[in-house]
Amino acid sequence: MNDEIRQSEGSVPPPLLIRGGRVIDPAAGLDGCADVLLAGGRVVAVSPHISDGQVPPGARLVRASGLVVCPGFIDLHVHLREPGHEYKEDIASGTRAAAAGGFTTVCCMPNTTPPNDCRAVTELVLRRAAEVGVVRVRPIGAISQGLRGEALAEMAELKEAGVVAFSDDGRPVMNAELMRRAMEYARMLGLPLVQHAEDLSLSAGGVMNEGPAATRAGLRGQPACAESVMVLRDLELCALTGARYHVAHISTAASVRAVREAKRAGLPVSCEVTPHHLTLTDAACCSYDTATKVAPPLRSEADVAALKEGLADGTIDCFATDHAPHAPQDKQVEFDRAAFGMIGLETALPLLLRLVEERVISLPDMIARLTSRPATLFGLPGGSLRPGSPADVTVLDLQRVWTVDGTTIRSKSRNTPFVGWQVRGRAVLTVCRGEVVHDEMGPLPTAPPAPR
Numbered sequence: 001m002n003d004e005i006r007q008s009e010g011s012v013p014p015p016l017l018i019r020g021g022r023v024i025d026p027a028a029g030l031d032g033c034a035d036v037l038l039a040g041g042r043v044v045a046v047s048p049h050i051s052d053g054q055v056p057p058g059a060r061l062v063r064a065s066g067l068v069v070c071p072g073f074i075d076l077h078v079h080l081r082e083p084g085h086e087y088k089e090d091i092a093s094g095t096r097a098a099a100a101g102g103f104t105t106v107c108c109m110p111n112t113t114p115p116n117d118c119r120a121v122t123e124l125v126l127r128r129a130a131e132v133g134v135v136r137v138r139p140i141g142a143i144s145q146g147l148r149g150e151a152l153a154e155m156a157e158l159k160e161a162g163v164v165a166f167s168d169d170g171r172p173v174m175n176a177e178l179m180r181r182a183m184e185y186a187r188m189l190g191l192p193l194v195q196h197a198e199d200l201s202l203s204a205g206g207v208m209n210e211g212p213a214a215t216r217a218g219l220r221g222q223p224a225c226a227e228s229v230m231v232l233r234d235l236e237l238c239a240l241t242g243a244r245y246h247v248a249h250i251s252t253a254a255s256v257r258a259v260r261e262a263k264r265a266g267l268p269v270s271c272e273v274t275p276h277h278l279t280l281t282d283a284a285c286c287s288y289d290t291a292t293k294v295a296p297p298l299r300s301e302a303d304v305a306a307l308k309e310g311l312a313d314g315t316i317d318c319f320a321t322d323h324a325p326h327a328p329q330d331k332q333v334e335f336d337r338a339a340f341g342m343i344g345l346e347t348a349l350p351l352l353l354r355l356v357e358e359r360v361i362s363l364p365d366m367i368a369r370l371t372s373r374p375a376t377l378f379g380l381p382g383g384s385l386r387p388g389s390p391a392d393v394t395v396l397d398l399q400r401v402w403t404v405d406g407t408t409i410r411s412k413s414r415n416t417p418f419v420g421w422q423v424r425g426r427a428v429l430t431v432c433r434g435e436v437v438h439d440e441m442g443p444l445p446t447a448p449p450a451p452r
């Protein structure tokens, strides 16, 4: 069961005319005031002025002047927790959180219970997504059976069932020989391999980044090289096999350097960075707020600076949230014992807009890294507003100031250190497959009927 089946089953949403916004579509090289017409689940037209005569009868009108209109965001890295951990999140709540954050496609990691290491689980996720998901869900299949890192999962079968990439995320593939064979299969199947780069022998026992902050906090650290050692090993295997290799949640200066050099050498490598690794440093862990405990850990100021350089020079391809919901019983415990992870779908946009304010990247660059870049990396539809593209659109109010409030979070889990932060920028309308799936604009008027 996939998007196509869902579309043929669902009722066709009315056409939608989004008028007068600043349309930013990096894939089409577009940044200017324009109207966007959606109908039949597709983008029909983007033009400086769509006349009433061109608008199909019954179309809804969105007045977007003063707002930014862009392709729906795509997140290559979320944890939806279904099946098995529905007390933390499920496909219904996770996709509602995604829509509220402006995302129209989320790729979900296989570390569920049971893990997504076989056709039955992929099909279950796709079926539940079709039944209750409000945005598109594309599963990522496991690299190894049971995510145990011992034997390869049935990668060809997973691809047939509909996965868009492979990863054991949450855990690294420690065995280099297994990783080599996974890369050989992934190359044959034409899908990327996503590594959670962490050498467990180096990170063992660490609950935050190793360094002065960990010493101050009295918490055991994981050295930054636990990540880069794994990235460097994998780059050797990437050179050997020619597989497309994607580093999940890159977080250290040395990893960024390694990816930069590998790209220069022409290797098929890419990487993503999370909003939280760009916003916070390991100093945040000194609060002992377990919401700051993530894998990889929040890093030093120098690492954050290197991540920003990597964004500015294109080494870092895209943003991904690593939305990792956890329940109070997983987090309201001693820092040492708490689960790794924070939610991220609903706060990504305002945190990333800070990079635009700081002039690390431009607004179109930020949008490209949330739309066209991730779409290209995983071969996903969407990521552009070119006519014929899926009707996945996000409307942003860059001026809206709001406070992150635990009680209004759509996710089932509240594990974010950003509660109480006053932030700027919000998705005020999210349209997926032509349907409004998140709306903070108020009731939509109907466009005047076309003259006959």
Ligand code: DOR
Residues within 6 Å of the ligand: 079, 111, 169, 170, 171, 196, 293, 294, 295, 296, 322, 324, 325, 340, 341, 342
């Ligand atoms: O912080 C994290 N949480 N990092 C991961 O890689 C896994 C994730 C989770 O599943 O909770």
Ligand code: ZN
Residues within 6 Å of the ligand: 169, 170, 171, 196, 248, 249, 295, 296
């Ligand atoms: Zn991970």
